[in-house]
Amino acid sequence: MSTPPKRMCVSPSFDNSFEKRGKKISIEGNIAAGKSTFVRMLEKVSNEWEVTPEPIAKWCNVQTTENAFEELSTSQKSGGNLLQMLYDKPSRWAYTFQTYASLSRVRSQLQPVSPKLRETEHPVQFYERSVYSDRYVFASSLFESGDLNETEWAIYQDWHNWLLNQYESQIELDGIIYLRAEPQARRTLQTELQNCQCMKRLHLRGREEEQGIELEYLEKLHYKHECWLYSRTTRVDFEYLKDLPVLVLDVNDDFKNDKIKQECIIDKVCFWYYTGGTY
Ligand SMILES: Nc1ncnc2c1ncn2[C@@H]1O[C@H](COP(=O)(O)OP(=O)(O)OP(=O)(O)O)[C@@H](O)[C@H]1O
Numbered sequence: 001m002s003t004p005p006k007r008m009c010v011s012p013s014f015d016n017s018f019e020k021r022g023k024k025i026s027i028e029g030n031i032a033a034g035k036s037t038f039v040r041m042l043e044k045v046s047n048e049w050e051v052t053p054e055p056i057a058k059w060c061n062v063q064t065t066e067n068a069f070e071e072l073s074t075s076q077k078s079g080g081n082l083l084q085m086l087y088d089k090p091s092r093w094a095y096t097f098q099t100y101a102s103l104s105r106v107r108s109q110l111q112p113v114s115p116k117l118r119e120t121e122h123p124v125q126f127y128e129r130s131v132y133s134d135r136y137v138f139a140s141s142l143f144e145s146g147d148l149n150e151t152e153w154a155i156y157q158d159w160h161n162w163l164l165n166q167y168e169s170q171i172e173l174d175g176i177i178y179l180r181a182e183p184q185a186r187r188t189l190q191t192e193l194q195n196c197q198c199m200k201r202l203h204l205r206g207r208e209e210e211q212g213i214e215l216e217y218l219e220k221l222h223y224k225h226e227c228w229l230y231s232r233t234t235r236v237d238f239e240y241l242k243d244l245p246v247l248v249l250d251v252n253d254d255f256k257n258d259k260i261k262q263e264c265i266i267d268k269v270c271f272w273y274y275t276g277g278t279y
């Protein structure tokens with residue numbers, strides 16, 4: 001396993017509170033790009049690194065009970081499966097889904113870090129996606145496809161601005177890792193299919209709610225990610241996001257069962273992180 005270099009980008013501080021020492025990094029990428037697979041690798045690198053998964057179980061089983069933080073198993077029950085409702089009828093459910101997705105992401109980002117992480121010297125909390133992909137990738141794409149109308153988009157943005165401004169200091173990120181993958185398997189000059197990309201991985205994983213997703217949707221989401229995190233041409237409403245360090249990792253190659261490729265990716269993350277996100 002890669003050994004992180006000794007040089008630290010964490011600035012020395014007399015205030016040793018977690019809030020001063022802790023870093024927050026979001027992992028972004030298209031559907032089935034490999035975020036969950038990647039974060040499982042990250043967790044093994046250091047006991048100072050922990051991952052908060054995407055709250056998808058909550059979207060698949062919306063509860064009205066009192067304990068909002070209780071971890072739920074993924075349920076296929078109709079009625080409470082908002083992800084299924086979104087994919088079945090986006091024009092009806094896009095607004096509801098986007099507000100609930102943002103709310104659940106803010107909630108999970110406000111959860112206190114684990115006692116184990118709190119004790120470490122240079123703790124890093126990684127998040128699977130963020131309130132920003134919610135808006136600049138998904139909601140924006142649903143607006144452009146007409147599934148959010150002008151009024152819904154305006155209300156969503158107003159609400160999103162307000163919500164994030166309330167919790168800005170607690171949820172602000174220190175960096176983003178963008179897992180960049182082609183939506184569809186490309187062909188090489190020899191017309192052989194290259195390794196798995198999003199569409200193929202999506203079917204490989206076989207999440208029931210996603211089986212109707214079309215390539216066009218993945219292409220739109222890919223374009224949104226590219227504008228936001230690669231060319232950085234998306235107009236963002238939060239000043240600090242404009243200069244936020246972004247590490248772009250090409251994850252088209254199959255690294256799932258390849259230890260050398262995994263180490264190479266982790267080395268890039270360590271180098272980027274320990275040199276202060278300037279890579
Ligand atoms: N680099 C890779 N090479 C080959 N297969 C991969 C790779 N990364 C992920 N996979 C496979 O692709 C499928 C989707 O991966 P994963 O669940 O990690 O995607 P995800 O980005 O977390 O998806 P989502 O956006 O839905 O949360 C899984 O079956 C996983 O095993």
Ligand SMILES: Nc1nc(=O)c2ncn([C@H]3C[C@H](O)[C@@H](CO)O3)c2[nH]1
Nearest residue numbers: 031054056097101133134138139210
């Ligand atoms: N519309 C929409 N908005 C979001 O903010 C969002 N975040 C994730 N997802 C979808 C993608 C995967 O199917 C599944 C798991 O990532 O959930 C989203 N869909």
